[in-house]
Amino acid sequence: MTKMIFVNLPVANLAASRRFYEALGFTNNALFSDDTSACMVWSESINVMLMTHAKWGTFTTRSIPPSTSSEVMLAVSCDSRETVDAMNTAAAANGGTADINPMQDLGFMYNRNLADPDGHIWEAIWMNPTAMGAAEAN
Structure with missing residues (x-):
């Protein structure tokens, strides 16, 4: 089986973020998307999971850094x-x-x-x- 990476990112506005990533050339995998997350596919092995802040909070209690930090x-x-x-x-x-x-x-x-x-x-x-x-x- 091919090794894959799923990059998980918290987003403030799921619909806007999904449109942004689609404009960059990512495609949405509807099988792994719902109203709290969107699986955006870059390649067969690279996926970006966009998650609402509420959904993100179910994975970690660590705070989301401000958009001005990296x-x-x-x-x-x-x-x-x-x-x-x-x-x-x-x-x-x-x-x-x-x-x-x-x-x-x-x-x-x-x-x-x-x-x-x-x-x-x-x-x-x-x-x-x-x-x-x-x-x-x-």
């Missing part, structure tokens, strides 16, 4: 530089914040950071497989 930055790979740019543009147009950190272009790697409506940080990243292969050969 505990993690979640990175997802993209197929192209254009996909990285499109995610960043979609974030800004759907209640998130684009370019919360400076864009990074190292030639072989390109990334931009965005925040969802609740301040969760995502890094959209593209790596040039040709350049990476040349670096590994050296």
